[in-house]
Amino acid sequence: MDNWDKINALPKTGRLTPHAPLGAGSNPVDRLYIQPDGSCGSRPSGHITMLPVSHNVDSFGYRLDMLPDGLSRDQESWAWLLDKRWRGMVSLQNDSAIGAIDAALAAKAAGLVDFKDLGNLSVAEIDNLIDCLIALKRQQHFRAFWSNQDQASSDMVRGRVGIESLWSPAMTDLKKRHIKVRMASPMEGYRAWYGGMSISRHAKGRTLDAAYDYLNWWISGWPGAVMARQGYYISTPELTRPHLSPAEWDYWYAGKPAAENLADPSGASGLIHRGEIRDGGDYLTRMSRIAVWNTVMDEHNYLVRRWNDFMSA
Template sequence: MPDTQHDAPYVQRGPVTLRVLGTSVTLLESIRERAREDLGLRLEFTVMDGVAAQRAGVLAPDSFEIYDQWFHNVDFVWPAGAIQPIELSRLEHWESINDLPKTGRLTPHAPRGAGGNPVDRLYVQPDGSCGPRPTEHITMLPVSHNVDSFGYRLDMLPEGLSDAEESWAWLLDPRWRGMVSLQNDSAIGAIDAALAAQAAGLVTFEDLGNLSVNDIDTLIDCLITLKGKQHFRTFWSNQDQASSDMVRGRVGIESLWSPAMTALKQRQIKVRMAAPREGYRAWYGGMSLSRGVTGRTLDAAYDYMNWWLSGWPGAVMARQGYYISTPELTRPHLTTAEWDFWYAGKPAAEELAGPSGPCGMIHKGEVRDGGDYLTRMSRIAVWNTVMDEHNYLVRRWNDFMSA
């Protein structure tokens, strides 16, 4: 008599589909294709700008399995209940992640920086809040990070600044009038503007990472006055616009991110990313799990997060100018010349490839602006952050944009 317990046909389960919500910083087609090959997953990337991704992360957690954005966004998605705790026991490379996101600094004597330091929202606390005390669960897996400042065209540098020490004050210096662009996102553009205003001696803030209502009013009133004098040429919303304005010569100095620098160098524009004496504005990206992901899909999500820190993706990030939280696992996936340039701060020993592949983006002998990894990530003035008066800042920033 047949074994009725075993004579039913075997049902082949198809690959899991993993939906990832995030920005163009990490949701690259090369990443999607390689992860699909290595993990056997169907991957759907939803790429939005930072503000739209943040809104979808809070309001539509059922539309994704992995939320890939920045640590300061934890301040929105965690209180909203949009994400679930990540179990450290399921992270294969947790011990290889360096001290920066775990303690708030790379070395004991480095400044922690004002604002949204990742460690302050990393660990899930026993009462369900997030904070710096280590536990067995985290809110977001630390992944890519960098420091940002401003870039400027060397051939448009005003007389008198060529020998001056780089400062955030340059963004508001009258000698750059009509050639300045800022990032138009209030959460980031306002920090750049605040760094510039304080460096220029126009205002003094008690806490650069958490401006009061009076601080915000003083800053915005100052910016509106400058706008009335045609100090600002444009306000960019994406990196293509930022690089295009500088290529066309409409802008000589602007808030700038690493991929835009890449695009400018590929166009043979002589541009430098400043290492301001006041320090950098820093950001830290990571991945969180949607509150609703379970079962095989949850297993696949952990596989994807573990894969991200295993080495190869970190090399892709390096060629964009970004760092990874597990640099020693990435090192074997970079050539010696690439590692020496991107991480060690040494002159490029040969022509180096950019994120799209062909050599020539980095020329032989070129040195990365700001130096090596330790130096750059130990000079953080402020982290991207969500201020207590965030809603008021957004309203006043919109006043500035529409003035």
């Protein structure tokens, strides 16, 4: 890999700063390096499982004009997703692997259910979580469960939903529609994810060379700029910086007010208006407040079955 040394510390050490929390769940460093016995681990070796590429932190979004009395944007918490003041206005992502983590963060923050390890729930903890969610569903607490980002955006635009699990592309769409939505910075921390690319063991010759060229292109700078305009981060931010305008870098990475109106990934202007500040602050701050990483738990199959019970209740 041409720019391996330009990949920052997050995937290589599990955090950007020495004192940042590692977070529960599947921290990328724990699965980055191939160990001598063929397992994945954090000890550096000459082989990696994937090339670290894009990453971000997710939380929930809410319409500012629907914020209930008594709740303040200065005290954002995952508990809001289960707060009775939002009853009938809540939507969760319907996939068990991600939706359940958001729900667990909310239940723990609300003091409804406790967990030993948010990234790896036991059978008993899964039962406690799902039973709690089913009880809330029967009280008409949840308005919807979204399966794609178009649905998430549409429900909020129509006013069916006031608060929901939300990802960056849906947030971008809501901004285009002039809906005043804030992406929360929960006091408990974010749910984080890290995506990468691997090469098939069967690739050989020119195919293998082309695969390496493609991976090298992804971390060469320009692709990271396109990802930044969607709200995503790249593993080689310093190579990306020259491909962003100073105003774009300041907004997306530095946490500063936009010095001018900024374009969306397609080049259309006006996605970000002059003076806006990215919710959550700068790159270092956001990626140093991770409560849990996306993960596949040991009891994933059981979680899926119980999550389906919740969906059908």
